[in-house]
Amino acid sequence: MAKYILKRLLYMIPMMFIISLLVFVTIQLPPGDYVSTMIEEMRNLQGVNWTPQFEEAMRERYGLNEPILVQYGKWIGNIMLHGDFGYSFQNNAPSQEIIWDRLGMTVLIALASFIFSWMVALPIGIYSAVRQYSIGDYIFSIIGFIGMATPGFLIALALLYLAFSQWGISISGLFSTEYADAPWSFAKFIDLLKHIWLPMVIVGTAGTAGLIRIMRANLLDELDKPYVDTARAKGMPEWRLLLKYPVRHALNPFISTLGWTLPSLVAGEAIVSIVLNLPTTGPVYLQALRVQDMYVAAGFLMLLSFLTMMGTLLSDILLAWLDPRIRYQ
Amino acid sequence: MKLRMMLLVVLIAVLALPISPITAQEGMTYSESPMLAERVAAGELPPIEERLPENPRVIEMPWAEIGTYGGELRVPFGGDSPFWGGQMVFWSAWRGLVNWNQEYTDWVPNLAESVDVNEDASEYVFHLRQGVKWSDGVPFTADDIVFYIEDIMKNDAINGGNFPEGWLLPGEVPPVAEKIDDYTVKITFDVPYGMFLLNMAGWDGWQMTAAPKHYLEQFHIDYNPDGIDELIAQNTAASDWVSLFQLKTAVGPGSDQSVVMRDVEYPTLFPWIVVQPLGSGTQFIAERNPYYYWVDAAGNQLPYIDRIVETAYQDEETLLLDVLAGKFDTMPNPANENRPLFFQNAETSGLEVYILPREGGGVVSIMFNLTHPEMGELFSQKDFRIGMSHAIDRQEIVDIVYFGEGNLRQVSPNEDSPLYNEQLSTQYLEYSVDLANEYLDKVLPDKDADGWRLLPNGEKLSIVFTVQTGDYGLNFLGVAELLKEYYAAVGVDIILDVVDNDIWSNRRDDNTMEATIYTGEGGVGITSIFDSRYFVPNSGSQIRGNAWAIWYLEKDNPAGVEPPQHIKDQLALMERVRQAPTSEERIELMQQVLQVAADEFWVIGIASPPTTFRPLNAKIANVPESWIDGWPVGGVAIAVPEQWYFTE
Numbered sequence: 001m002a003k004y005i006l007k008r009l010l011y012m013i014p015m016m017f018i019i020s021l022l023v024f025v026t027i028q029l030p031p032g033d034y035v036s037t038m039i040e041e042m043r044n045l046q047g048v049n050w051t052p053q054f055e056e057a058m059r060e061r062y063g064l065n066e067p068i069l070v071q072y073g074k075w076i077g078n079i080m081l082h083g084d085f086g087y088s089f090q091n092n093a094p095s096q097e098i099i100w101d102r103l104g105m106t107v108l109i110a111l112a113s114f115i116f117s118w119m120v121a122l123p124i125g126i127y128s129a130v131r132q133y134s135i136g137d138y139i140f141s142i143i144g145f146i147g148m149a150t151p152g153f154l155i156a157l158a159l160l161y162l163a164f165s166q167w168g169i170s171i172s173g174l175f176s177t178e179y180a181d182a183p184w185s186f187a188k189f190i191d192l193l194k195h196i197w198l199p200m201v202i203v204g205t206a207g208t209a210g211l212i213r214i215m216r217a218n219l220l221d222e223l224d225k226p227y228v229d230t231a232r233a234k235g236m237p238e239w240r241l242l243l244k245y246p247v248r249h250a251l252n253p254f255i256s257t258l259g260w261t262l263p264s265l266v267a268g269e270a271i272v273s274i275v276l277n278l279p280t281t282g283p284v285y286l287q288a289l290r291v292q293d294m295y296v297a298a299g300f301l302m303l304l305s306f307l308t309m310m311g312t313l314l315s316d317i318l319l320a321w322l323d324p325r326i327r328y329q
Numbered sequence: 330m331k332l333r334m335m336l337l338v339v340l341i342a343v344l345a346l347p348i349s350p351i352t353a354q355e356g357m358t359y360s361e362s363p364m365l366a367e368r369v370a371a372g373e374l375p376p377i378e379e380r381l382p383e384n385p386r387v388i389e390m391p392w393a394e395i396g397t398y399g400g401e402l403r404v405p406f407g408g409d410s411p412f413w414g415g416q417m418v419f420w421s422a423w424r425g426l427v428n429w430n431q432e433y434t435d436w437v438p439n440l441a442e443s444v445d446v447n448e449d450a451s452e453y454v455f456h457l458r459q460g461v462k463w464s465d466g467v468p469f470t471a472d473d474i475v476f477y478i479e480d481i482m483k484n485d486a487i488n489g490g491n492f493p494e495g496w497l498l499p500g501e502v503p504p505v506a507e508k509i510d511d512y513t514v515k516i517t518f519d520v521p522y523g524m525f526l527l528n529m530a531g532w533d534g535w536q537m538t539a540a541p542k543h544y545l546e547q548f549h550i551d552y553n554p555d556g557i558d559e560l561i562a563q564n565t566a567a568s569d570w571v572s573l574f575q576l577k578t579a580v581g582p583g584s585d586q587s588v589v590m591r592d593v594e595y596p597t598l599f600p601w602i603v604v605q606p607l608g609s610g611t612q613f614i615a616e617r618n619p620y621y622y623w624v625d626a627a628g629n630q631l632p633y634i635d636r637i638v639e640t641a642y643q644d645e646e647t648l649l650l651d652v653l654a655g656k657f658d659t660m661p662n663p664a665n666e667n668r669p670l671f672f673q674n675a676e677t678s679g680l681e682v683y684i685l686p687r688e689g690g691g692v693v694s695i696m697f698n699l700t701h702p703e704m705g706e707l708f709s710q711k712d713f714r715i716g717m718s719h720a721i722d723r724q725e726i727v728d729i730v731y732f733g734e735g736n737l738r739q740v741s742p743n744e745d746s747p748l749y750n751e752q753l754s755t756q757y758l759e760y761s762v763d764l765a766n767e768y769l770d771k772v773l774p775d776k777d778a779d780g781w782r783l784l785p786n787g788e789k790l791s792i793v794f795t796v797q798t799g800d801y802g803l804n805f806l807g808v809a810e811l812l813k814e815y816y817a818a819v820g821v822d823i824i825l826d827v828v829d830n831d832i833w834s835n836r837r838d839d840n841t842m843e844a845t846i847y848t849g850e851g852g853v854g855i856t857s858i859f860d861s862r863y864f865v866p867n868s869g870s871q872i873r874g875n876a877w878a879i880w881y882l883e884k885d886n887p888a889g890v891e892p893p894q895h896i897k898d899q900l901a902l903m904e905r906v907r908q909a910p911t912s913e914e915r916i917e918l919m920q921q922v923l924q925v926a927a928d929e930f931w932v933i934g935i936a937s938p939p940t941t942f943r944p945l946n947a948k949i950a951n952v953p954e955s956w957i958d959g960w961p962v963g964g965v966a967i968a969v970p971e972q973w974y975f976t977e
Contacts, residue, residue, distance in 0.1 A: 054582060057490075170656055279610050
């Protein structure tokens with residue numbers, strides 16, 4: 001097992017290298033760069049006009065006039081040697097600071113949503129399969145389809161409006177105003193708990209609906225298999241039988257989706273965060289792309305790729321542990 | 330407890346009134362916010378008398394009374410830029426050496442107590458208010474202004490080898506700043522520059538008083554040759570002293586002005602100073618500047634409000650919802666279509682709505698690019714533009730897009746402005762398809778089978794209107810969609826191309842834009858003098874003479890095109906306006922500029938700008954009934970937020 005994990009981890013190194021190259025090239029693709037954005041702002045707002053000397057000086061300062069390979073070399077070198085992800089032009093601060101600062105809340109929301117969707121999807125999926133075509137199954141199916149078809153941000157908007165129109169309150173944000181910048185305390189934690197359920201439910205909903213369908217379909221396949229009948233014939237209690245055999249089988253595809261669940265939660269929260277005004281990575285990522293703050297954007301892309309790879313690894317390990325039939329080869 | 334103490338201070342202040350008669354400067358006793366009194370008592374701050382200048386600026390606005398200290402102004406803003414978003418802090422930066430007067434017709438002294446100007450307006454001697462201090466307590470002196478011009482703007486390493494073109498370079502040679510004594514500074518230009526003080530009262534001026542020498546000199550190689558290397562080494566983003574300096578300064582070439590909102594160590598002269606920057610959260614906090622140099626008539630140091638807390642939003646709708654739910658005390662730039670919501674939800678929001686006239690010579694301007702490589706020849710014919718003006722049903726646009734608000738007129742100074750030009754304002758307004766066809770037939774007589782007009786080369790005429798999505802609440806697209814119909818009725822095909830602001834700018838920069846809809850500055854008072862873009866092609870944000878403006882502003886830019894003589898004459902005339910030493914001469918010359926603009930009829934307007942509005946917590950007092958809203962005049966600064974206070 002340890003050897004397998006080590007091998008997988010080693011494979012990740014060349015993989016990350018290729019991804020980093022792709023990320024860097026992608027970031028360079030759109031026309032213009034940060035200096036052109038800056039000069040535009042100066043023209044429009046500072047009453048200062050463009051001169052070729054100034055543009056040249058700025059490109060030089062930010063190292064933007066060097067060949068792309070040299071830029072890449074410097075960037076990746078700084079990441080590997082110093083953990084320096086480059087400079088955020090827009091924020092006048094190191095990129096990693098911008099990213100790390102907001103990563104905590106993102107991970108928190110992603111994890112909470114993840115747990116929420118599993119906790120809801122598993123029992124409902126099992127129920128729907130066991131009581132196929134019952135009233136309950138139909139109701140859950142309808143809710144599930146609606147959840148799958150409705151984008152998270154729309155649910156967020158609708159809930160915001162509902163809360164305001166019915167009770168005249170606002171439910172945006174992750175903290176009340178007085179706690180937003182306060183140091184961590186028990187009161188702040190309680191305040192967080194009061195707010196986090198909304199993004200947790202909204203971000204989790206889309207995934208939940210999908211998971212319910214997967215669970216239901218997988219379990220239905222298993223329920224008709226002879227080993228289930230055999231166990232039942234031997235007089236095994238129904239619920240114990242269900243959980244011990246077919247559910248365990250049905251979980252396999254569930255686990256393998258874990259790989260893309262992590263990054264999709266992180267990326268998926270972006271637009272919900274924008275609507276709900278949450279201090280997570282999504283809004284910063286979007287802004288970085290818009291003003292071509294390339295090192296921040298590249299940092300985010302690297303992070304998402306890394307999460308995807310970690311997720312895949314994690315799901316493979318879990319799968320192997322869950323189902324002994326899977327070999328480490 | 331806090332409240333009781335506040336009341337006590339107010340009581341003392343009131344009781345003190347009869348004993349110490351108010352002669353503005355001498356014998357005035359000063360009071361301060363309880364928040365600062367606590368810090369003085371704790372020994373963290375010197376007493377109020379030592380913090381204020383010898384002669385503080387006494388603010389007596391006709392609508393205002395003596396207020397009480399305290400409270401927190403909660404403000405939401407859209408986007409991630411704490412500088413632009415943080416409007417309450419940012420607008421109050423509109424306090425330079427001189428300020429606008431309330432009518433926007435002239436300047437009044439502020440940080441400079443008086444200004445001596447020589448006869449041809451090329452030499453300015455500023456007498457600074459003695460004893461004004463930066464927010465860290467260090468005196469603001471002539472050195473700071475000399476440092477800004479001589480050591481930042483003029484430094485070849487910082488500016489890339491050229492003194493930046495712009496308001497400080499009216500002629501060919503950069504200005505010279507000389508320190509006469511600590512509180513007297515002389516600025517000399519190579520040409521007469523009568524507009525200098527008016528420009529300084531506007532947006533440009535704040536940069537002059539935002540370069541604290543005592544703080545910035547540590548990052549400047551001339552002042553810190555020995556220690557600079559260590560500072561560069563400490564800062565991972567800086568590779569040499571220039572990049573370090575540009576990271577640390579809020580003003581000068583290559584700087585980022587949001588440093589004042591992001592770096593709590595940066596000393597400023599603002600009424601509120603940032604004590605907790607935006608950082609990674611969604612909030613930033615500005616606190617009263619203990620050294621602010623304004624007092625009210627009773628000697629109370631301004632501002633009254635202790636703190637400003639601003640919250641960043643990514644989504645405008647969520648922001649609006651939270652404002653209506655009562656989470657905030659005001660809201661910047663609310664859209665006019667949301668105005669009814671503020672009345673419907675006044676109870677939950679707790680906000681009162683102030684209706685404001687908008688600065689502007691017109692609500693929007695319609696421009697055809699006379700310098701476009703292919704289409705310019707057609708657009709250059711006045712008959713074409715007259716025809717296109719008559720084709721517009723302006724009343725319908727006003728009724729549908731602007732809720733019926735606005736008088737029909739071209740882009741021009743307001744009727745009560747000294748620069749009003751009746752011809753410029755009222756010509757070619759009549760909506761008449763026949764009249765429009767008559768003029769257009771002179772230029773484009775041929776039509777195809779479907780009635781579309783043909784170019785001289787036989788191709789169907791299609792004009793691409795580039796409309797940007799960020800429309801400053803002016804609904805460019807709403808106007809554009811109606812225009813398409815009106816122009817179709819006279820046989821001119823319009824293709825609407827709705828783009829992001831960046832793409833709009835790109836098309837402007839490479840001069841590929843054929844036509845557009847944009848703002849309409851230049852209405853109130855004499856604002857058309859320093860924002861003359863719709864009357865003279867001297868700014869990048871007017872499209873009708875785009876390549877000429879590029880030629881005029883950026884000599885080395887290959888996209889520029891040398892304009893014909895009559896345009897050069899107009900640009901030269903505007904230079905004379907800028908130079909004119911007296912107000913009378915300036916206005917007379919500007920009238921000539923406007924007359925040329927009227928005869929040429931370059932820009933098509935729709936109507937006078939509709940009012941806008943500002944919601945403010947109903948408990949805030951000392952707010953004027955109304956004020957003029959606009960960019961060149963400094964937004965909400967004219968309503969003197971320093972004097973606002975919470976009644977409960």
